[in-house]
Amino acid sequence: MAGYRRIKKVFQSQHTVEGAGVHLHRAFGYPEVPMFDPFLLLDDFHSSNPADYQKGFPWHPHRGIETVTYMLKGRVRHGDSMGNHGVIGPGDMQWMTAGRGIIHEEMPDDDSGELWGLQLWVNLPKANKMMQPRYREIKAAQIPKFRTPDGTEIKVIAGRINGDQGPVTDIICQPEYLDITVPGEHKFEYPVKKDHTVFAYVLKGDGIFDASGRLCTPGQAVLLENGDTVRVKTKDEMRFLLISGKPIGEPIAWQGPIVMNTQEELRTAFMQYRQGTFLD
Numbered sequence: 001m002a003g004y005r006r007i008k009k010v011f012q013s014q015h016t017v018e019g020a021g022v023h024l025h026r027a028f029g030y031p032e033v034p035m036f037d038p039f040l041l042l043d044d045f046h047s048s049n050p051a052d053y054q055k056g057f058p059w060h061p062h063r064g065i066e067t068v069t070y071m072l073k074g075r076v077r078h079g080d081s082m083g084n085h086g087v088i089g090p091g092d093m094q095w096m097t098a099g100r101g102i103i104h105e106e107m108p109d110d111d112s113g114e115l116w117g118l119q120l121w122v123n124l125p126k127a128n129k130m131m132q133p134r135y136r137e138i139k140a141a142q143i144p145k146f147r148t149p150d151g152t153e154i155k156v157i158a159g160r161i162n163g164d165q166g167p168v169t170d171i172i173c174q175p176e177y178l179d180i181t182v183p184g185e186h187k188f189e190y191p192v193k194k195d196h197t198v199f200a201y202v203l204k205g206d207g208i209f210d211a212s213g214r215l216c217t218p219g220q221a222v223l224l225e226n227g228d229t230v231r232v233k234t235k236d237e238m239r240f241l242l243i244s245g246k247p248i249g250e251p252i253a254w255q256g257p258i259v260m261n262t263q264e265e266l267r268t269a270f271m272q273y274r275q276g277t278f279l280d
């Protein structure tokens, strides 16, 4: 349906423990497949207590997906089997395409204060699941930022607005990934491709996305119905991620960090990992 997108469903992020013992909040994941297609999972790790995050995510494999990490506070160190090393800090992001296989670690670089980051998993279609892995690190200064006349600030991480192309390009599902801050008591409208999956993830402040009047609050993923415009009316200053992508529409076989199309492909991946031939 064309027009303003209405809310399909709101997901309150839930506490979970991942990696070597990282306490985080998951907005959506395995049980929600395929509602967010092409997106698989969104984790929000946010804590001022180092015990919640310092164990990090030691070496583990991925295949068949892309992972997108966006830091808001604190720093995370990354190393992978392709020889990439880097530290991402506030406002930085990394876009990692596992493709046929990558083994990496993601660890807090400084475990003394507040850490806040988000990790999104983006599925790859069958034709790209076994592509060569790649890794991109984008510093905050490389991310175009602009302000509308009414004071709304938009950071374009992926996608294009008014000719400003975000630094993350050539991603398979043609995503848009925006970090938007709207002043209080404002209306914000944004055009989207009408058949793409679109959701908002609220970071701060409250707002209303459709005529139901439902107030959406921090920690909620707001999945929207099809339509060509997203509209939000803010109560107070509101910051949210607005993420969209082209649905893949293929079968999903998912176990832990590996997402393929069939159980057979999953079995092969785990067997290769055990036998040490995963990266061959």
Ligand code: FE2
Pocket (backbone or CB within 6 Å): 057, 060, 062, 067, 104, 106, 257
């Ligand atoms: Fe990972």
